[in-house]
Amino acid sequence: MAAxxxxxxxxxxPDPVRSFVEIHAAPESYRAFVxxxxxxASKLPPSVAAAPANATPPAIPAGLSGYQLGxxxxxxxxxxxxxxxxxxxxxxCGSLAPGDEVLIFAREExxxxxxxxxxxxxxxxxxxxxxxxxxxxxxMRGEACDLAG
Numbered sequence: 001m002a003a004x005x006x007x008x009x010x011x012x013x014p015d016p017v018r019s020f021v022e023i024h025a026a027p028e029s030y031r032a033f034v035x036x037x038x039x040x041a042s043k044l045p046p047s048v049a050a051a052p053a054n055a056t057p058p059a060i061p062a063g064l065s066g067y068q069l070g071x072x073x074x075x076x077x078x079x080x081x082x083x084x085x086x087x088x089x090x091x092x093c094g095s096l097a098p099g100d101e102v103l104i105f106a107r108e109e110x111x112x113x114x115x116x117x118x119x120x121x122x123x124x125x126x127x128x129x130x131x132x133x134x135x136x137x138x139x140m141r142g143e144a145c146d147l148a149g
Contacts, residue, residue: 011119011120011121012120014121014122014125014126016103016125016128016132016135016136017132017135017136017139017145017146019103019105019122019123019125020032020105020136020139020145021139021145022122023105023123024139024145028107028108028109029107029108030105030106030107030108031068031069031105031106031108031113032068032069032074032103032104032105032106032136032140033064033066033067033068033069033074033078033103033104033106034066034067034069034074034101034102034103034104034127034128034133035064035065035066035067035078035101035102035104036064036065036066036098036099036100036101036102037062037063037064037082037084037096037098037099037100037102037104037115038062038063038065038098038099039060039061039062039063039084039098040060041096041097041098043058043060044057044060044084044086044093044094044095044096044117045057045086045088045093046093056085056086056087056088057086057087057088057093059083059084059085059114060083060084060085060086061081061082061083061084062081062082062083062084062115063079063080063081063082064078064079064080064081064082064104064106064113064115065078065079066078066101066104069136069137069140070137070140071137071140071141072137073133073134073136073137074133074136074137080113081112081113082104082106082112082113082114082115083112083113083114083115084096084115084117085114085115085116085117086117087116087117087118087119088119089118089119089120092119093119094116094117094118094119094124095117096117096124100126101126101127102124102125102126102127103124103125103126103127103128104123104124105122105123105124106123107123
């Protein structure tokens with residue numbers, strides 16, 4: 001018998017500044033927030049599905065309560081509706097617990113904010129510390145935005 005290859009999802013360690021740089025270079029328009037999302041978690045696909053699930057799960061309406069990033073930092077209060085768009089890579093699907101404080105890079109699409117919830121953290125990740133928030137504000141101002149802290 002031949003051995004079957006092991007399947008695993010390999011993700012980079014989340015880095016808010018790296019994510020900012022990648023998203024800043026994207027053709028789409030994004031906004032950055034630190035806050036909490038409220039939504040029906042039962043509508044999320046399982047974080048590890050029993051069978052490969054490369055299909056895009058349906059979007060989930062959510063509420064965002066937090067602060068938007070601007071040139072002076074995360075200091076603009078925001079209460080708004082967003083759409084969570086989970087995606088899967090094989091059996092691994094994006095996951096998130098409602099109410100956790102997170103950093104969100106939301107894509108602007110047809111007048112809506114869409115949060116791409118991918119299997120690897122990137123557009124949604126743990127809320128950064130104060131020093132990283134300051135670095136993100138510097139990036140927003142167009143100052144040096146390198147990955148070395």
